[in-house]
Amino acid sequence: MSDLLVLKDVVKIFRQGGLLGRRELTAVKNVSFSLSADNPEILSVVGESGSGKSTLAAMILGQTMPTSGRLDFKGKPIAFRTRRERRALMLDVQPVLQNPFEAFNPLKTVDRYLFETAKNIRLSKDAISKLQLEQLTDEALGHVGLTLAEVRGRYPHELSGGQLQRVAIARALLPKPRLLIADEPVSMVDASLRMAIVNLFGRLKKELGLSIVYITHDLATAYYISDRIVIMRKGEIVEQGEARAILDNPQHPYSIKLKEAVLSPDLAET
Numbered sequence: 001m002s003d004l005l006v007l008k009d010v011v012k013i014f015r016q017g018g019l020l021g022r023r024e025l026t027a028v029k030n031v032s033f034s035l036s037a038d039n040p041e042i043l044s045v046v047g048e049s050g051s052g053k054s055t056l057a058a059m060i061l062g063q064t065m066p067t068s069g070r071l072d073f074k075g076k077p078i079a080f081r082t083r084r085e086r087r088a089l090m091l092d093v094q095p096v097l098q099n100p101f102e103a104f105n106p107l108k109t110v111d112r113y114l115f116e117t118a119k120n121i122r123l124s125k126d127a128i129s130k131l132q133l134e135q136l137t138d139e140a141l142g143h144v145g146l147t148l149a150e151v152r153g154r155y156p157h158e159l160s161g162g163q164l165q166r167v168a169i170a171r172a173l174l175p176k177p178r179l180l181i182a183d184e185p186v187s188m189v190d191a192s193l194r195m196a197i198v199n200l201f202g203r204l205k206k207e208l209g210l211s212i213v214y215i216t217h218d219l220a221t222a223y224y225i226s227d228r229i230v231i232m233r234k235g236e237i238v239e240q241g242e243a244r245a246i247l248d249n250p251q252h253p254y255s256i257k258l259k260e261a262v263l264s265p266d267l268a269e270t
């Protein structure tokens with residue numbers, strides 16, 4: 001058994017302030033969990049706003065350094081990488097953002113954006129034909145239930161939020177990553193289309209052997225899709241375990257509160 005991702009006692013402290021004193025904010029506190037390289041899983045990180053989820057995502061993506069603790073991807077620290085190793089990490093670990101409209105250039109058709117991405121991620125500088133680019137792009141779009149013909153010539157604003165999020169996921173698949181870090185990927189998508197995208201993650205896990213860290217404040221979708229759930233509160237993990245065990249029998253008062261919110265009809269629509 002080898003590990004894909006290991007977090008061990010990860011801490012992130014933001015220090016702010018100037019002459020009149022410094023403020024420290026511990027955004028992530030002693031977080032530990034791991035994902036196996038042999039058995040793809042969807043791990044949900046659940047917590048309300050401000051609980052440190054996005055900070056955690058940024059550290060896994062190598063965008064922010066931890067203050068202390070260990071983050072390893074495929075047995076190597078995520079920080080302190082050479083240029084070449086950083087590039088390899090960027091291809092292996094792909095983000096899916098909350099707002100797909102921010103992921104695209106509004107002035108570029110999405111097919112052109114995908115072609116450029118497909119071209120840029122190639123390690124070899126050999127020429128690649130237009131036909132090959134189209135095939136790679138069409139294949140990636142196929143994994144999210146779209147075709148190149150459907151999006152060709154379209155600008156981001158000409159697609160719905162749900163469609164554009166699918167295209168964003170296809171873009172993330174182009175480098176053939178091992179791990180997706182999806183930070184609130186459906187919170188800006190129409191409620192009626194959310195489950196379709198969440199289900200898509202399950203298919204990608206099965207069909208491509210992708211591991212997925214699904215970050216959400218919504219325990220209901222997390223429970224539905226994930227193998228394991230980590231519940232965070234104020235930067236700390238208060239509970240983690242198999243999804244079913246957590247929902248059937250939550251231990252921590254905060255997890256119980258989240259579960260009650262899921263079951264309450266008043267809150268079901270929010």
Ligand SMILES: Nc1ncnc2c1ncn2[C@@H]1O[C@H](COP(=O)(O)OP(=O)(O)O)[C@@H](O)[C@H]1O
Nearest residue numbers: 014025027047048049050051052053054055056
């Ligand atoms: N760059 C930053 N500088 C200072 N504080 C930050 C920064 N990023 C996040 N924080 C703070 O860290 C805490 C956790 O934020 P975040 O990771 O965005 O939580 P979540 O994604 O769960 O809403 C919040 O209190 C937030 O204000």
Ligand SMILES: [Mg+2]
Nearest residue numbers: 053054055183
């Ligand atoms: Mg966030």
